[in-house]
Amino acid sequence: MREITFSQATLEAMDEEMTRDERVFVMGEDIARQGGIFGQFKGLPDKFGKDRVRDTPISETAIVGAAIGAALTGMRPVADMHFADFMGVCMDEIFNQMAKIHYMFGGQRPVPMVLRAPDGLINQAAAQHSQSIEAWFMHIPGLKVVIPSNPADAKGLLKSAIRDDNPVIYFEHKALFNTRGPVPDGEVLTPIGKAKVVREGSDVTLVSYSRCMGLSLEAADVLAGEGISVECIDLRSISPIDKETLLASVAKTTRLVVAHEAVKQGGVGAELSAIVAEEGIDLLDAPIVRVGAPFTPVPFARPLEQAYRVTSEKIAEAVRGLF
Amino acid sequence: MSARKVKEKKGPDEYPKALLAQFYKTMSTIRSFEKKVEEKFLAGEIPGFVHLYIGEEAVATGVISNLSREDLIQSTHRGHGHTIAKGADLKRMMAEIFGKKEGCCKGKGGSMHIADLGVGMLGANGVVGGGFNIATGAALAIKMQGKDNVSVVFFGDGASNRGTFHEAANMAAVWDLPVLFVCENNQYASTTPYRTTTSVDDIADRAAGYGMPGVIVDGNDVFAVYEEARKLIERARRGEGPALLECKTYRVKGHFVGDPEQYRTKEEVNKVCESNDPIDRFECTVLDGKLFSREELDGIKASAVKEVEEALEFARNAAEPEVSQLFADVYA
Structure with a gap:
């Protein structure tokens, strides 16, 4: 089987899902012109344009809030959190809005969106750029939380997350981006909720x-x-x-x-x-x-x-x- | 740059009579609905927290009369007025406030989380300032989908101090999104006179910081609200970006039903009720202009009261959700 990096696997997932479904778009800080702080979006803007691969202001609250609004009105946004550590900035949008809208509005409309959250230790990045905060989110009903360990699941879970009708938080460890592993050709979908x-x-x-x-x-x-x-x-x-x-x-x-x-x-x-x-x-x-x-x-x-x-x-x- | 204050406006006789009737019907329905909700809350029939829109009816009515069903609004904890003006079903609204299964949110949301996405009402919000960015995202979707709809977010003077306002205003402006930010400056941020915690007299001045127009209107004059909202909404539909409309109004009721209101005098409230009630002002204008007879207005008001009575009846008789519904809709 071919081997690619974790980062390439996420790129393939984005590419395939954005090709398959024109409602899918991605926004975040430094993703279009820079290609992502870890290069995980490189090439996507050339293929899909800067409307669908969108550089945002440094406004995490607006990024997540806008993704919710877009998800409620027919789009399937992916929002990049830059570093998982910054999710504290937009916590209201995550736990009071994104997670609850489907339930508290009686199931009127799903909120199909993904937050990509690079987490974990790398390069002695210290207290505010290194954390693993996944447990916070398992305490919140309405969210799904996935956290791949290898390139195949990186691809398969990201594709499943994008296709899911619920808000999904996708944690991707920064030290894994450059690791390599086997990824099958063709469709790779890792089921959410299955160890x-x-x-x-x-x-x-x-x-x-x-x-x-x-x-x-x-x-x-x-x-x-x-x-x-x-x-x-x-x-x-x-x-x-x-x-x-x-x-x-x-x-x-x-x-x-x-x-x-x-x-x-x-x-x-x-x-x-x-x-x-x-x-x-x-x-x-x-x-x-x-x-x-x-x-x-x-x-x-x-x-x-x-x-x-x-x-x-x-x-x-x-x-x-x-x- | 400071916000533009509106001084000139069209005469009431320049509006189609059907539109004027719609203004009156909507404002009367909101007033009647809110009075009924207050009464039933105080009687112990309605649980939770309830925030009334009495005295601010001209804002929701004037702005939303410019919108189609496909246009979107985002509301606040004080959201019944916006929801009614957007055309939500009164029965299902009242049933929601009563916590019933037939409620528009199946009894899962209540007054603070009322929503009717079918009519483009994207939700009330229990968090002050929680709606700005959701509205901005809805406008982004409108733009990406190539539609000419608009997204309107209502908020109070207090919410303009949330960071969410500033992030949304910048994002909407830099992306030229079709958002209308409608500030209902009702003078009180919860129980605090707004000027004691807000750095400017006019919230509309804050628009300049984001390169968008800021306009101030008399929020108790439904004609003025309608007219200025129309211009800003048309501008947004043309792709010229967001704007901020500040409607100067007054919150006649407490922050919530049961608020002891120790922060103001009864005289202050009474003065507004006697001299600046938006519905009284509308009546005077159309009666003075001989556009409606007293009987015509009474007929419209009576139909509003009747619809609210029917909504109340529906809500009282509706079933409570089965306990099995606790787990329904946590996930789509």
Whole structure:
């Protein structure tokens, strides 16, 4: 199978969906003339014009608000958030408007739109350009939240998000943009709300997503050499969450470790742990373990950032602790 | 550059009689609807929060009389007037305010979140200033779809201090979008006299900062509102971009029903009611000009009152939503 980068995979998704459906357009800061701060929109303006690939003012509130208005009136906008960290600027539009309009207006009109949110640690970008804030949004009914870990799902989830009639937040880890992976030719659609068992194992279930997924697979390789068989699940969507795949795997392995780059407190791991505690406590032979960042802002200096960062070693160590 | 104050206007006899009748019917319907909502809220029949539009009827009526069904409006927490003027079904509106299944939002929204997208009413908004950017996006869609419709956003003097106003104004202006920003300056931002928290006397002056026209009208004069809104809406339809129309009006009722109104005197309110009521002023104008007889006006008003009574009856008799509907429509 051909290999392309994560960034190219998102470009293919945009290109194919904008070709397929003329209602789809994209707007955000620095996307038309610059091609996106990470180059993830390069070439799109040449093909689709600067009306459909639209440079906006630095006005996150207006970007998301306008996308909502356009979505309500027949368009299918994709709005780029530049950095996920900036979503705090337009939080009212996200959680009071975008997420609620369909419900509080009695289902009169869907709000088909996508927010693309580059997140995660890269280049010591520090406290306001490095965060993983996906857990905030799983607490909000009405939103769907997806978070791919590899180029194939980057393409498949973005295409599914654009076709979905609900507002979808699409987190894309900045450190993944230049990573390569196999992506099938032709239509690639990853279902929203469906996790994937990416490595089968029998001793412990290791759930992860986004950049930590690759780290979890590295840890699983190391642990295999030590005689621990790890089953790795890529969550892919954190809302809705695929309880079925999670519980089926824990039923098989009897142990659960969750690893994510976001701070551990109040994170996705907390929700997964609670699901298993409520619905599958009898399945467990060991306490659930969560691996996440410490409860601090993202620090700048190299040793501090290194200490903050979840690594494959930290994940492997957490798994070993169960045996 | 400061906002333009309107001084000259057409005489009332220059309007088609049917349009004048429409002005009166719409304003009377809003007044009657709001009085009924107040009464039933105070009687404990209507739950939640209710914000009344009494005294501001000429703004919604004057502006929206220029719009077609396909034109779009975005409203506020004080949104019943806009919704009625845009042609929403009174029965389903009242049922919504009562929290009934037959309500236009199936009882999921209530007074603060009333919407009727079928008539181009994109929604009230429980968040002050929440509508500016949604209206701007609707205008972007209009432009991208090659239509000649307009998107009108109503907002108060208080909302003009939200960042959302400034972001939307800039975006609408830089993209030449067909948006009309209609400020209903009713003198109070919630319970605070607006001038104590707002840096300018005239909200319309803020239009200059975004390179768009700002026009000030007497918001209790339906003729003036209609005329100036018409010019700005036609301009937007021609692709000449957004504008801001500030309508000077007065909020006769408290911020919400039940507001103790400790921030103003009864005398202040009474003075406006006695000398500057938009419906009284309309009546005087058309009676003085012998354009309508008293009987004709009474007939129109009676039909408005009757429709509101029927809406109330419908709402009271409507069923409440089944509990199973709790989970319906979270997702499309």
